[in-house]
Amino acid sequence: AQSVxxxxxQVPVFEEAPVELRCNYxxxxxxxxFWYVQYPNQGLQLLLKYLxxxxxxxxxxxxxxxxxxxQTSFHLRKPSVHISDTxxxxxxxxxxxGGSEKLVFGKGTKLTVNP
Amino acid sequence: xxxxxxTPRYLIKTRGQQVTLSCSPISGHxxxxxxxxxxxxxxxxxxxxxxxxxxxKGNFPGRFSGRQFSNSRSEMNVSTLELGDSALYLCASxxxxxxxxxxxxxxGTRLTVL
Numbered sequence: 001a002q003s004v005x006x007x008x009x010q011v012p013v014f015e016e017a018p019v020e021l022r023c024n025y026x027x028x029x030x031x032x033x034f035w036y037v038q039y040p041n042q043g044l045q046l047l048l049k050y051l052x053x054x055x056x057x058x059x060x061x062x063x064x065x066x067x068x069x070x071q072t073s074f075h076l077r078k079p080s081v082h083i084s085d086t087x088x089x090x091x092x093x094x095x096x097x098g099g100s101e102k103l104v105f106g107k108g109t110k111l112t113v114n115p
Numbered sequence: 116x117x118x119x120x121x122t123p124r125y126l127i128k129t130r131g132q133q134v135t136l137s138c139s140p141i142s143g144h145x146x147x148x149x150x151x152x153x154x155x156x157x158x159x160x161x162x163x164x165x166x167x168x169x170x171x172k173g174n175f176p177g178r179f180s181g182r183q184f185s186n187s188r189s190e191m192n193v194s195t196l197e198l199g200d201s202a203l204y205l206c207a208s209x210x211x212x213x214x215x216x217x218x219x220x221x222x223g224t225r226l227t228v229l
Contacts, residue, residue: 101171
C-alpha cells in the first residue's frame with residue numbers, strides 16, 4: 001500500500017518570501033506523484049504532477065516540485081509567494097501501473113501568506 | 116468546457132436517514148471517482164466508476180454505494196447516516212481512468228448529519 005506524509009500541518013510565511021512544503025511517500029512499487037491545492041469552499045485543483053522523466057516538475061502559479069527517489073520525497077516550492085497562495089496543499093500518490101488507481105493523499109498543509 | 120459539477124452543494128440530514136449525492140463529470144470523461152474529506156481522516160477514496168462499472172473501491176462500509184449512468188453522471192448513496200458521515204464529498208472525473216490521466220475535482224457536497 002502507498003502512504004503519504006506531509007511533514008508540516010501549517011506553514012505561515014510573509015508575502016514575497018520563498019516557501020517549501022514537504023512531502024514524503026512510502027510505496028513498494030513505482031508511483032506517480034501529485035500536488036493539489038484547495039482554496040476555501042472549493043474542490044481540489046492540480047498544481048503539478050510527476051509521471052516520469054525530469055525530476056524537476058514545473059506547475060501552475062509559479063510552483064515547482066522535485067522528485068527525489070532515494071529520499072522518497074516530492075517537496076513543493078515557490079520562490080516568492082503572494083497573498084492569493086493562501087490555501088491548503090495536498091500531496092498525493094497513485095500506483096504507476098494498473099488501469100484504475102486511486103489517489104492516496106497526505107493530510108494537507110495549510111499555507112498562510114501574511115502581508 | 117464546463118467543469119465537474121456536484122449537487123447539492125450543502126445538505127443537512129439527521130441520523131438514520133439516507134442521502135443521494137450527484138456528480139456530473141466533464142464532457143467526454145468516462146471515469147468518476149468519489150472521495151470523502153474530513154478534518155480527522157483527511158481525503159479518503161470511496162470508489163471509482165468507469166463505463167457504468169465499479170472498478171475500484173475503498174475501505175468504507177456497505178452503507179456507502181454508488182452508480183454511474185450511461186451519460187457518465189454518477190450518484191453516491193449513503194444509507195442509515197451516522198454522525199461520523201459528516202464530511203465534504205468530492206467527485207473527480209478523468210478521461211479514461213488511467214493513472215496518468217489528471218483527475219479534475221468538483222467543488223464538493225458538504226453533508227452535515229445531526
